[in-house]
Amino acid sequence: MWPLVVANVLAAPLMEMAPPLVRHVSHRGRLVLSGVAAAVAPDVERVYRRLGMRHVRTDERGGWTAIILDASW
Numbered sequence: 001m002w003p004l005v006v007a008n009v010l011a012a013p014l015m016e017m018a019p020p021l022v023r024h025v026s027h028r029g030r031l032v033l034s035g036v037a038a039a040v041a042p043d044v045e046r047v048y049r050r051l052g053m054r055h056v057r058t059d060e061r062g063g064w065t066a067i068i069l070d071a072s073w
Contacts, residue, residue, distance in 0.1 A: 001026035007033050011040040015047045022051045025071045030056075034066040041065040 003026050007014060014021075014033055025031050031053060036044050038060050045055055045067050053069035060066075 001029070003029045005029065005031045007031075008035040009033075011036050011044050014044055018047045018051055022048065022053060022071075025053075027071060029071045031069045031071070032066060033069070034064070036065045036067060038063050038065045041067060045069075 002024055005021055005025050007017070007021060009017070014036065021031065031048065033044060033048070041058060041060075045058070048067070048069050049055060052072050054072040056068040056070050058065055058067050
């Protein structure tokens with residue numbers, strides 16, 4: 001388990017990789033997902049929230065988004 005997991009990958013692979021990524025975030029760890037097109041960022045966030053992650057913030061620049069989540073366990 002890691003305290004910080006960073007993934008700079010497009011939305012579709014991030015959604016497919018959600019279960020193993022979440023499993024590797026330690027208790028009170030943080031997950032940073034970037035490389036996400038702004039139009040699909042809510043879909044990506046929803047997948048991770050359903051797996052128990054808590055949304056911290058979303059940053060957007062030039063149509064690309066970074067989603068920051070914390071483990072809620």
